[in-house]
Amino acid sequence: MKSVLEVDGLTKSYPGASRPAAADVSFKMAEGSALGLVGESGSGKSTTARMIAGLEKPDKGWVVLGGRQIDGLSRRAMQRVRRDMQVVFQDPYSSLNPRMNVEQLVGEGLLVHSIETDRAARRREVERLLGLVGLGHVDLGAYPRSFSGGQRQRLAIARALAVRPKLLICDEPVSSLDVSVQAQVLNLLRDLQSELGLSILFIAHDLAVVRYLCDQVVVMSDGRVVEKGSREQVYGDPQHEYTRDLLAAVPVPDPSHSRRSVTEEK
Amino acid sequence: MSTSVATRKRRRIPLVDRIALIICGLVLAIAVIGPWIAPHDPYAVNLSQRLLGPGPEHWLGTDINGRDVLSRILTGARTTLLATAVVLAVTVVIGVVVGTLAAVGGRVVDEIIMRITDVGLAVPSIVLALGFAVALGPGIGSAIIAVSVSWWPGYVRLIRTVVRETMQSEFVESAVALGVGRRRLILRHVLPNSLDILYVQVTLDVAAVMLVISGLSFIGVGAQVPSAEWGAMIAAAADNVTSGWWALVFPGLAIAITAIAFSLVGDWLRVLRDPTLKQEN
Numbered sequence: 029m030k031s032v033l034e035v036d037g038l039t040k041s042y043p044g045a046s047r048p049a050a051a052d053v054s055f056k057m058a059e060g061s062a063l064g065l066v067g068e069s070g071s072g073k074s075t076t077a078r079m080i081a082g083l084e085k086p087d088k089g090w091v092v093l094g095g096r097q098i099d100g101l102s103r104r105a106m107q108r109v110r111r112d113m114q115v116v117f118q119d120p121y122s123s124l125n126p127r128m129n130v131e132q133l134v135g136e137g138l139l140v141h142s143i144e145t146d147r148a149a150r151r152r153e154v155e156r157l158l159g160l161v162g163l164g165h166v167d168l169g170a171y172p173r174s175f176s177g178g179q180r181q182r183l184a185i186a187r188a189l190a191v192r193p194k195l196l197i198c199d200e201p202v203s204s205l206d207v208s209v210q211a212q213v214l215n216l217l218r219d220l221q222s223e224l225g226l227s228i229l230f231i232a233h234d235l236a237v238v239r240y241l242c243d244q245v246v247v248m249s250d251g252r253v254v255e256k257g258s259r260e261q262v263y264g265d266p267q268h269e270y271t272r273d274l275l276a277a278v279p280v281p282d283p284s285h286s287r288r289s290v291t292e293e294k
Numbered sequence: 295m296s297t298s299v300a301t302r303k304r305r306r307i308p309l310v311d312r313i314a315l316i317i318c319g320l321v322l323a324i325a326v327i328g329p330w331i332a333p334h335d336p337y338a339v340n341l342s343q344r345l346l347g348p349g350p351e352h353w354l355g356t357d358i359n360g361r362d363v364l365s366r367i368l369t370g371a372r373t374t375l376l377a378t379a380v381v382l383a384v385t386v387v388i389g390v391v392v393g394t395l396a397a398v399g400g401r402v403v404d405e406i407i408m409r410i411t412d413v414g415l416a417v418p419s420i421v422l423a424l425g426f427a428v429a430l431g432p433g434i435g436s437a438i439i440a441v442s443v444s445w446w447p448g449y450v451r452l453i454r455t456v457v458r459e460t461m462q463s464e465f466v467e468s469a470v471a472l473g474v475g476r477r478r479l480i481l482r483h484v485l486p487n488s489l490d491i492l493y494v495q496v497t498l499d500v501a502a503v504m505l506v507i508s509g510l511s512f513i514g515v516g517a518q519v520p521s522a523e524w525g526a527m528i529a530a531a532a533d534n535v536t537s538g539w540w541a542l543v544f545p546g547l548a549i550a551i552t553a554i555a556f557s558l559v560g561d562w563l564r565v566l567r568d569p570t571l572k573q574e575n
Contacts, residue, residue, distance in 0.1 A: 081471055103476070110473035117471075122464040127486040140474050187472065 032195050032227040033057040037089035040075050049075040051251045062221055062228040064238030067248035077199050077231045081115050082106050094194055111141045114188035118200040120180035124172040131168040133183060137190040157186040161216060178209035197229045202237065214241055235278045239263055247271045314558035321552050324368055325375040332365035336522045345538040355540035357531055363541055367548050370522035377438050378503045382496055384442045389449020396450065397457035398480060411447035419444035419506055427515035437516035441506050452495060456488045494567060498560030501553035508549050524549050
C-alpha cells in the first residue's frame with residue numbers, strides 16, 4: 029500500500045535537557061489511514077508531530093510526505109508543501125487569530141495557496157467547508173471570540189481542510205474540550221476521514237480516543253517508540269510493559285467490568 | 295442589588311479620568327480653532343498696554359510687548375501640539391517598521407538595530423537639539439528633528455518586544471502551518487495583534503514630548519521668541535517675572551494642565567487594556 033507519510037530516525041534534543049525529546053522515531057502511515065501517536069506528556073509525541081509539520085527542525089532523521097523528503101526544505105518550498113499537510117492545534121482558544129473573521133480564517137488557505145483567488149468563489153467554498161464541519165449556520169463576519177471551544181475547533185478543522193490536504197495532523201485536538209464536545213469533534217474527524225479519504229495523524233494521550241479513531245497505533249515513552257502496530261495488536265495483545273500500564277490506566281465505562289489496577293498486576 | 299450598583303459603578307469612567315478626557319478634548323479643539331476664538335491678535339505689539347495684569351479686557355493680562363496672553367496661549371496650542379504630533383507620528387512609524395524588522399529579521403539585523411538604539415538612547419535630546427540648532431539654525435523644525443531622533447529608539451524597543459511576544463503565539467504558528475508567507479504573516483497576523491499598546495504609549499508620550507519641545511523652546515533652540523509657542527512664551531516672560539508674573543504663569547499652567555491630562559488619559563487607557571493594574575479602593 030502506498031504510504032502518505034514515512035518518518036525515519038527522527039531525533040530532537042533541546043539544550044539543557046537530560047535526554048532527547050525524541051529519539052530515533054520511525055513509523056509509516058498508509059494513505060487514507062488514521063494513525064494514533066500516543067504517550068503521556070513528555071513522551072515526545074508532540075515534538076515528533078512538530079518535526080513532521082515542519083515547525084521544528086529535527087537534529088537527525090527524515091520526513092517523507094507522499095514520496096518526497098520534506099525536512100530541511102527552504103522556507104518557500106516548505107510553504108508549498110503545506111498544501112498537502114495541515115495541522116489542527118490543541119487549543120482552539122489560542123490557535124485562531126482573534127482579529128480575523130470566519131470567512132478570512134477559513135478562506136485564508138485558499139487565498140495563500142492561490143486555490144481560489146476570486147472572492148465570491150472563495151466565499152462559496154468557505155460556506156461549503158463550514159457545512160462540512162457542521163457550522164453551516166454561522167455568520168461569516170463573526171470573530172472567534174463569539175464561538176465555543178467545540179465550534180472553534182470545527183473552525184480550525186475547516187481552515188485546515190480548505191486546502192484539501194493529504195495528511196491532517198491533529199495535535200491533541202480534543203484534550204482542551206469538554207467531554208461532551210470531544211465526542212462531536214471525534215465523530216466529525218472520523219466522518220471526514222471516510223468521506224474525504226483523508227489520512228489523519230492523531231496525537232493523543234487518551235487511549236480510548238485513539239482506539240475510537242485510529243487503525244494504527246504508535247506508542248511513545250521517554251522520547252522513544254516502544255510499540256507500534258494495528259489497533260487490534262496494540263489493544264488486544266500489548267507487547268511492551270509501558271503499553272500495558274497505559275491501557276490499565278484507562279477507565280472502563282462498563283460498571284460490571286472491574287478496573288484492573290496497575291499496582292495489583294505488579 | 296448592591297452588586298448591580300457596584301458593576302455599574304465600575305464600568306463608569308472615574309471622575310478624574312473623565313475630567314482629564316474633557317481637558318484633552320478641549321486642548322485638541324483649541325489647537326484646531328484657537329486662532330479664531332482668540333479675542334485679540336496674538337502678535338499685535340501694543341507698547342501702551344504692556345504688562346497689564348489680568349482684567350476684563352485682557353483676561354490673562356498682556357506681556358512685555360502688550361500682546362494678549364490668552365490669545366497667544368490659544369494660538370500657541372496649535373504650534374506645541376502640532377510639533378508633538380509630528381514627533382510622535384514620525385517616531386511611531388519608525389518604531390513599527392524598524393522594531394518589526396528587529397523582531398523578525400534574524401539575529402544579525404536585531405543586534406545591529408539594538409546597538410543603534412543604544413546610541414540613540416544614550417544621547418540626551420537637549421544635547422541633540424543644541425547640535426541641530428547649530429547645524430540647521432534654531433527653530434521649531436530643529437526641535438522636531440532633535441526630539442524625533444532621540445525618541446524613536448524607545449518605540450523600536452517597545453514594538454520589538456511586543457512583536458517578538460506575538461510571534462510566539464499559537465495562532466501565528468498555526469498560520470505558518472497553514473502555509474502563510476512571511477509578509478502576510480507579519481501584516482495580517484502579527485502586527486494587528488501587536489499594536490494595541492501604541493494607543494497607551496502614544497497618549498502617555500504626548501505629555502512627555504510636549505514638555506521636551508516646550509523645554510527646548512524655553513532654552514531658545516526650539517520655537518523662536520515672537521512665536522506664540524508655550525515654551526517660547528515662558529522664556530520671553532522669564533525676564534520680567536517680577537513685574538508681570540501672569541505672562542509666565544499662564545502658559546506654564548497650559549503646559550502643566552495639558553501634560554497632566556494626557557498622562558491621566560494614558561494611564562486610564564493602560565488600566566482599561568490591562569485590568570490587573572486596576573487598584574482596589
